[in-house]
Amino acid sequence: MVSVLALVAALTVGACPEAVKPVPGPEVAGFAPIGRYAGHWGVDYQAAPGSSVGAVADGTVSFAGQVAGRTSVSIDHGRGWVSTVSYLSAEDVARGERVRRGEVVASSGRAHGASSVHLSVRVAGEYVDPQWLFSCRLGDIPDALSLVPVPADSEG
Numbered sequence: 666m667v668s669v670l671a672l673v674a675a676l677t678v679g680a681c682p683e684a685v686k687p688v689p690g691p692e693v694a695g696f697a698p699i700g701r702y703a704g705h706w707g708v709d710y711q712a713a714p715g716s717s718v719g720a721v722a723d724g725t726v727s728f729a730g731q732v733a734g735r736t737s738v739s740i741d742h743g744r745g746w747v748s749t750v751s752y753l754s755a756e757d758v759a760r761g762e763r764v765r766r767g768e769v770v771a772s773s774g775r776a777h778g779a780s781s782v783h784l785s786v787r788v789a790g791e792y793v794d795p796q797w798l799f800s801c802r803l804g805d806i807p808d809a810l811s812l813v814p815v816p817a818d819s820e821g
Contacts, residue, residue: 684722684798685767687750688712688782696794706792707749707785712773714754714780720764721748721784721798729756729770738770745789752776752783 690711697705712718724742728749731737736753754774764770773782786795 683766684748685719686710686799687718687721687784688716688773690716690781692796693779693781696792696796707751707783708795709752709779709781709783712780712782714773714775716773716782717769718750718753718771718773718782719767720770721750721786721795722746722766724748724764726758726760726762726764726770729758729760735776736771736774740764740770745787747787748795749785749787750782751785752781 688710692708693711694705694709696708718738720740722740722742724740724746726738727741727747728737728739732751735751736756737749737751738753738756738758739747739749741747750771752774753771756771758764758770773780775781776783784795786793786798
């Protein structure tokens, strides 16, 4: 079941933040809420350990630290949008700090034996495919937005 709040937030004019990828590397694992890789609630990008990781859009840091044994940084972009980057070796920002799109917020680390950065995005608490942000246009929302319910015990 799709959250009505998430749908309303996504369809609000101007609700989509102007975004960039957190690192320049290619995608190595995609958004997979169902299917063979069910439960992969974001996108992984290749990044050498220690690489700079940037904010995907302007916002305020809502979390910076350890969660589920990995270092993560979450940024509230307003209007219900929150992005989280994970698989980091260190965070370079603190909770409450304002950041600009592309500003370095962390350094990449390693996860699952690979050098990558995980990006997850939520709209009103619902995970969406982060790739959609990079070509977000209001008219594309109904076809391009993947909204899925988030189990209470899931990590982003």
